[in-house]
Amino acid sequence: MSSHLKPPVNEKDHSEGTAEATIELVEYGDYQCPHCGTAYPVIKKIQERFAPQIRFVFRNFPLAEIHPFAVDAAIAAEAAAMQRKFWEMHDMIFENQASLGTGGLKKMAAAIGLDMEIFESDLRLEVLQAKVEADFESGVRSGVNGTPSFFINGNKFDGGAKDLYNMLLETSGQTLPKH
Amino acid sequence: MLQKGELAPAFKLYATPDQQFSLAELKGKNIILAFYPADWSPVCSDQMALYNETLRFFSKYDAHILGISVDSKWCHLAFSQSRNLHFPLLADFEPKGAVSKKYGVYNEAEGESERALFVIDKNGIIAWSYLSPAAINPGADGILDALEQLSSKK
Numbered sequence: 474m475s476s477h478l479k480p481p482v483n484e485k486d487h488s489e490g491t492a493e494a495t496i497e498l499v500e501y502g503d504y505q506c507p508h509c510g511t512a513y514p515v516i517k518k519i520q521e522r523f524a525p526q527i528r529f530v531f532r533n534f535p536l537a538e539i540h541p542f543a544v545d546a547a548i549a550a551e552a553a554a555m556q557r558k559f560w561e562m563h564d565m566i567f568e569n570q571a572s573l574g575t576g577g578l579k580k581m582a583a584a585i586g587l588d589m590e591i592f593e594s595d596l597r598l599e600v601l602q603a604k605v606e607a608d609f610e611s612g613v614r615s616g617v618n619g620t621p622s623f624f625i626n627g628n629k630f631d632g633g634a635k636d637l638y639n640m641l642l643e644t645s646g647q648t649l650p651k652h
Numbered sequence: 653m654l655q656k657g658e659l660a661p662a663f664k665l666y667a668t669p670d671q672q673f674s675l676a677e678l679k680g681k682n683i684i685l686a687f688y689p690a691d692w693s694p695v696c697s698d699q700m701a702l703y704n705e706t707l708r709f710f711s712k713y714d715a716h717i718l719g720i721s722v723d724s725k726w727c728h729l730a731f732s733q734s735r736n737l738h739f740p741l742l743a744d745f746e747p748k749g750a751v752s753k754k755y756g757v758y759n760e761a762e763g764e765s766e767r768a769l770f771v772i773d774k775n776g777i778i779a780w781s782y783l784s785p786a787a788i789n790p791g792a793d794g795i796l797d798a799l800e801q802l803s804s805k806k
Contacts, residue, residue, distance in 0.1 A: 536702075615793065618699070618789040618790065
């Protein structure tokens with residue numbers, strides 16, 4: 474199904490890069506998904522290669538039944554965002570996917586310098602669970618069919634991170650359609 | 653392939669090694685039939701694993717989902733346990749593909765069901781159907797749009 478991002482990128486999203494960027498890349502990802510782990514360094518490469526024209530947004534799509542730590546990890550990253558360290562936590566988790574688990578997440582939070590008392594109390598905030606759930610629902614309504622799923626300027630991209638990189642290389646120089 | 657407005661053909665298939673499931677058991681509910689080629693496709697992009705996570709959205713519309721493939725009941729049991737699935741997988745196994753054929757979604761060349769979706773309303777009428785390319789997981793958005801339309805008609 475040809476699918477569009479619903480809702481569009483907004484102030485509730487975590488993003489890297491500026492709103493003026495011509496390429497808006499949205500990933501629906503699961504911190505415990507091995508394919509998302511493989512995509513992570515490729516996305517970094519895309520961000521380096523196409524800066525400053527690229528804006529990257531990450532939305533949560535935890536597949537809880539097959540990845541028991543996916544929801545905890547998503548909430549941990551949202552809790553880090555409360556201390557303005559979402560991307561530090563996002564990167565830390567993907568770089569240490571093998572040590573996911575409750576203890577692992579706490580170590581990661583400490584390693585990026587979070588105030589641990591605030592972090593542990595924020596983990597219980599309903600608003601963070603609601604954010605993760607809202608991301609998931611928006612993914613379902615946008616046609617996300619697995620993780621990672623990518624959207625370029627609001628349109629679903631049918632392919633993995635490497636296909637995405639190659640597509641961007643091919644179309645660079647040309648303007649991408651905005652929405 | 654059966655289309656919107658047609659009556660959904662009745663059937664009875666094994667849902668577990670010792671239990672058969674008939675479509676009539678869900679009379680008065682909305683029903684989603686998800687035909688798919690085979691158990692054991694790659695995990696993270698697996699269609700059944702996705703629907704397992706979207707059951708709560710389906711239930712908002714009083715809709716029950718059934719997965720159907722030509723795999724045997726024992727294969728379904730192992731697959732379902734490995735993915736922790738919370739909805740039935742039906743074995744269109746003997747005679748092979750009979751129900752898939754009734755719905756017009758049997759691929760003779762592969763000997764498998766096509767990847768096809770049907771939303772059936774509470775009166776047993778097909779409200780929406782969709783044939784996906786076999787390699788592409790169609791996601792859940794089309795199903796939810798169809799269920800939303802059904803509930804807004806009332």
